[in-house]
Every structure is written in C-alpha cells, then in structure tokens.
Amino acid sequence: MCRDLNISNDDFIRTTEPRHHRASQELWRRVAASGDIYKGDYEGWYCTVDEIFVPETQLVDGKCPTCGNKVERLKEESYYFRLSKYQQPLLDFYARHPDFLQPAFRLNEIRTFIEAGLQDLSISRTSFQWGIPVPDDPKHVMYVWFDALTNYLTALGFGTSDTSRVDRYWPAVTHLVGKEIVRQHALYWPAFLMSARITPPKRIIAHGWWLMGGAKMSKSIGNVARYQDYVAVFGVDALRYFVMREMPLGQDANFSDEGMLTRFNADLANDLGNVVSRTTTMIARYCDGVVPGSPKDTRDERDADMERQIGATVGSVKASFETFQITVALQTTWDLIRVVNQYIVQREPWALAKKADQRPKLDATLYHSADALRAIAALVDPVMPEAASRIRTMLGIPQERWTDLRAGTLVPGTKLGPVEALFPRIEKTVEELRSMNEKPIDGAGLPAEAPRAQAGEPAAPGATQAVGAGATPAEDTRISIDEFMKVELRVAKVLEAEAVPKSKKLVKLKVDVGTEQRTIVAGIAEAYPPEQLVGRTIAIVFNLKPAKLMGVESNGMVLAASVDGGKPVLVAFDQEVPPGARVR
DSSP states (O other), X not given: OTTTTTOOOSOOOOTTSXXXXXXXXXXXXXXXXXXXXXXXXXXXXXXXXXXXXXXXXXXXXXXXXXXXXXXXXXXXXXXXXXXXXXXXXXXXXXXXXXXXXXXXXXXXXXXXXXXXXXXXXXXXXXXXXXXXXXTTEEEEEEOTHHHHTTHHHXXXXXXXXXXXXXXXXXXXXXXXXXXXXXXXXXXXXXXXXHHTTOOOOSEEEEEOOEEETTEEOOTTTTOOOOHHHHHHHHOHHHHHHHXXXXXXXXXXXXXXXXXXXXXXXXXXXXXXXXXXXXXXXXHHHHSTTBOOXXXXXXXXXXXXXXXXXXXXXXXXXXXXXXXXXXXXXXHHHHHHHHHXXXXXXXXXHHHHTTOGGGHHHHHHHHHHHHHHHHHHHHHHXXXXXXXXXXXXXXXXXXXXXXXXXXXXXXXXXXXXXXXXXXXXXXXXXXHHHHHTSSSOOTTTXXXXXXXXXXXXXXXXTTOOOOSSSOOOOTTOOXXXXXXXXXXXXXXXXXXXXXXXXXXXXXXXXXXXOSSOEEEEEESOXXXXXXXXXXXXXXXXXXXXOOEEETXXXXXXXXXXXXXXXXXXXXXXXXXXXOTTOBOO
C-alpha cells in the first residue's frame, strides 16, 4: 500500500525484533527502579480473539465489545504498574501542556476519566509465552501496552549504547494514533515515561474513523473500500487528496463514491485543473510559451492583492501543517486557487490580447497567474506530489522548499514545458459508473474501466459544465451537486454569547468548530437570549467569507429555520456530535 500510494517512511518497527526487546526491558528496569512495579494476581474477563482482558462494565451481552466473541473468566499471577500514583502528576502535566493531545476534546475526555480515579495497571501475563520476557522473571511476559508503546523509543535506539538519536529527537515528536487507543497513548504512556524519568512526547494526535454508510469500515461487515479500485479510476493523487481533504483532524469522515467523484470534478478538475489549463494555455498562445515579465508601471491593486494573497496563503498553510491541520491547509490553498481563477476572469486576458496597447497589462496578468501557480504547486506537493511535479514541468520550474516560498520569484523568460490537462473531468455519474459493473460498488470502489473526459481547451470564462446527463437548462435555478459541495456545513459548539450593542436581532457568538474558535454574528437574539445559547450544539456555514455586521466581523453563518417571517429556530441534532463534524 505504501508503494502504491506513494507513501514513504524512515523506519518500520516489528515488536518481535531484538532491538525492541532491549528497549522494552530497559524501560521496565527503569520503572522498576522507581518502585512502581509490584507482583499480584489478576482476574477478569478475557477475550481469546483480541487477547485482551475486558472490564465487566464494557461487556456487551457477555461478549467482547470489539470483536463480539464470547469472553472467559481467567485468573493469573501478574506484575502491576502503580498507575494510581500518577493521577495528579498526569493532571498537572496536561495543565502545563494543553496541546499535548489533539483534538482538544479528546484531552477533556482523558482528564475526566482520570479525575474519576485511576487503578493500578496489570502489565504482565503468564498464560501465554509470546511476548517480551520480564527482566529477571522470564516466566512472565510483558503485556501488550507496556512493550508496544515503547516502540516509539525503539526506533531511536533507546536501550543501546548509542543514544544520539534519542538525544536529538526526543521528546520533540508527534504520535499519530487511532482514536480508539487514545487512553493508552495519552494516559498509560506518559505515566510509564514519568516513572522512568523520561519526558513524555511533545504531542499525540488521535485521528478519526473512516465511515461508509454511516458505520465504521469493517471487513466483517463488508463496508470497506479497496484503494486499488479508486486509484484505477481517479489516480493516486486524487485519492490522496480526497482522504486528506475530507477528514478534519480528529473527526470521523464518510467515504463515499459520490463524495470522491464530486471532489474530483469540483476541486481537481474545475478549480485546480482549470486554472492550470487556463494559465499555461494562454502563455503558450499569447507569449510563445515563455513566461512574460510584469512591468512595475502596469501594476495595479489587483496585482498587489494577488501577491499579498500568495504570501498570506503560504504562511497559513505552513501554520496548519505545523499543527497537522492538513484539511485546513488544503482549504486555504483552494481559497488561493479560486482567487487566481477570479483574477483571470476579472482581467479577461483573452480580451486584452486583442488590443496592442493592453500588452503590458496582459503580460502582468499572465505573470502573476503563473507565479501563483508556482506557489500552489509547492503547497500541494506533500499531498499530491505527482500533480505538483506535472505543474512544475508545465511551468518549466524546479521544485521549491517551503522555507524559500514567497510571491514574485518566478523568473520572467522561463520557457514552459509541454502543456497537458492536469485532471480531466470524469463525465459519468456515480449511477452510470455503477451500471458498468455487475455488482454494486458500495465498499468495493468504482470500476476500473470508467472512462475519463478527453483533454481539451480551457473552458470559456463564465461557462458552466455539467456532470453526467448534460447541461442544466438556463431557466432551471437549481444548483448542481458540484456547486453544493463547495458549501461546508459544520457542527459548532457555542462557547460564549453576548448581545450586539444597538441591535435587537443580532447576537455575537464565540464557537468551537473543532479546528479553531470563531466569532459568528447571528440574527437570532429575538428567539434566543445569549445565556440560553452557551453550550448548545449548532450547525454553521463553515467556509463563508467574513462579513461585518454592526461593526463585528462574522466568520460563518448559523443555520436556522423560520415560518412566514416568524422567530428563527436553530437547526439541532438528536444526539451528541463533536464540533467540526461535517453536516451532510
């Protein structure tokens, strides 16, 4: 999978390796030296399939909640770790490091669990022999999490005479883990390390689950997606883009054929593909395939604004990657892509090319468009390396480091390479693609033989394109699924609310949207006093451009309904949904 999806890694740890045995036993000795390991008996319900003891409170009809198989009662001798000793040290650590676990609501869950009281943890077994022997007592083997978590240090050479990589990298590391093992990573692991006098890692990020049909993907259920099928139709970069764009940090996300097709046509073909095609085709046509210069005496506010947009986007994307907010980074990059498309529409270079006296303005327009493409190629490189490379080839430029990335550095006179369609539209509906295959593709992927649209000239300015059956009649006011998918509806939680001075209808809200906190002004004051709004879960338009209402900048719109101009009624949810979850 790593090879097929263009993924690289520096190391790969198997916990059966000798280096991992050394590291785990060294950690055990250090914890034991702190007096935090003692011997006792362990009794509980054991799942032989998952090889774990399951607390009685977590059993479902007497069965394992993970695999659904029957459990059996076992009792055996065990070593225990004094986890209860670290209840307050852990809470103090979280207070000093509020960004230790992301997203923030996961840290709140862990803190609540700890505050309810910690019990000592069984960390060895005698009922089986596989595993790492306990130092000085080989009849015991370390139980799962004590040794498994140590692999983060194993990779750096912990437990050997060469500590150079531990000294260089630890603790400035990030663990990216599934949300179902947050407790082990954010509670057990730092406690083990504190006992061993080792600083806990800088950050742990708990990612969500991919859902299909509203349920977690499961081989036993059959609702799984074969990446090979999607790659065959959409390509590697498109699949990489979809999964990184669709899942906000820490949230669950839905994997669907409709979503994949829509993202491909709307984001990659219409937005990115269109701006690349427009810019390179016009430079080839009007400038003999050579990037023109941008005379300073022709620069206007739109040109200056374009450079400011590039600079702001680069800074924002860097910041988002620093905090692993890859979805946000892609949203920000796509904002720039749309700005470039709009810049081209407003400047109308095809019209400027018909007037000799407008040549300087034409050159400036094409230069700034190409310069923005150069920056965009660099920004999408981590997610879509092949597409980024193809854009650079078309522009005739080398790969750039983010540390050097800024506006206005494209060298005039650069000769373009061969121009090609970056992401040709797929002119088939999901239903048509499904009909090409004998079996439904829910969980199986789109059929590999699905055809793509042929590469061609860039769309005329202002022209619309339809997916599937054909163009919508001009008098039809309905919007396409592509247009609708550009609207980001998200779940938000109201943190603060106050009335807007001199307004009867407006209320100022501070909301948590999962990835950040925002201020939104909503016209719901007549129906909802501010004090009744705090703590409520609401739905908002997430990607609306900021607007000032009564002097207050609003970053989003609250969804509410009203009948015949009556008081608004907020859109609500019948069960708990975390901030940042997408409304579909």
